[in-house]
Amino acid sequence: MVTNIIEGNPTKKFFIEMITRDISIEDAIIDLLDNSIDGANRINPSNYSGLNIYLTVNKDYFEIKDNCGGFSIDTAKRYAFRFGRPEDAPKGNGTVGRFGIGMKRSLFKIGKNFIVESQSKQDAFKVEVDVDDWSKKVRTIKNEDGTSDIIDDWSFTYIEIPNTGKADGTSISITNLNSEVGNLFADEGFLTTLADNIQKLLNFSLQKGLTIHLNGKPLSGKRVELLLSNNTTPYHIEGIINNVRYKLIAGLGGIGEPKLSGWYIYCNNRLVLEADTSSITGWGVQPIPKWHINYVMFRGILFLDSEETLNLPLTTTKKGIDATSEVYKAILPLMKNGMIKVFEFLKKIPQMGDEANDYRTMLWENTSKIGAVELKALNFSNAAKIFIAPPLDTDIIARKKSTVRIAYDVAKQTAEAAKEHAEAKSYKELGETTFDYYLKLEEIANEECDGIEL
Structure with missing residues (x-):
């Protein structure tokens, strides 16, 4: 019998009470949403239209359900319910899960x-767990010397259920909420913050067509936009480092909210750093001021993608960048170079004096914009490493001061039909056309508008 052994087995109490402390409630919920999005990505990586996630959050109950493909009993047994990621686990295939603890921790x-x-094309099953009972679950193992030991049993029991015939997907319901969680879920302020996050x-x-409903209300993605036109082109460079594909874009955004200025970093399409202006993204580190x-108009977007999620420079909470990563250290100088190119233009705007803000406003309102999803798909190959700045034309400002901008929202389907007709x-040209039509309809096209009641 071997006697010089020191057991290093983990305990369930450590996992339940300690590992969960490393994550906020909001992040726990978003971790579960990530799992649904991973399913959507397996269905169609380029378009999530028709796929939905429904969140129900109140003081007594939590539920998340989706129609994003589900997962099989085999996946549940081999990977999904394991504590930690087995060495034989398949590559992440563009997911953001890294260590195999996200769902259980949440x-x-x-x-x-x-x-x-969960219901998938292969089968359907259900796992029902009382955490207090599970934490006490043990099993007996026989030793070679005939003695036996009682150890924690980390297994879960599943039952196969009939295929419902509905769309494949997963549902998770949680009751007997932890006290601090129930209190949070009853707070309208928390729900507002959760929706915002x-x-x-x-x-x-969300921009790719996924719909997430929170307590019956559909949420919409907050669009990250850069200016792009014939005379305004962002700096761009892309490549591969250590099996991580990167696409880096630096250019100009709006001026309405200074807090939106900075770097946006996506890992496998998950935003992990938003509007960052810290030293992590080079700010305040020579030669960057x-x-x-x-x-305020600076916008930088960095897309990092890898089939193997462990290659990405993610922190364990997936809300930050590991600045010590060799991949990120190799890309940071490229980010700084992009900043330098854009700053050369931005430093000239204050020299316009009183007209500087008018110029910034005019530039944003009268230049075409492009969102992050479209930017990632756009081919900049002919403009690599080049930042084309818009003209610093004060005459344009003078002309624009005598005009106003009219904006309104309509259903996209209606707007598309009107644009085609x-x-x-x-849409800008459509707006001008409809306004001209109104003027002609009122027979005032050749009259001065001042003082005329329409």
């Missing part, structure tokens, strides 16, 4: 009783 963080049901962190997936209001090439 479930234990939220409550004491949970049910996981979902719309920011998962904006890329600290952020100043003169740089009017043979307009853009």
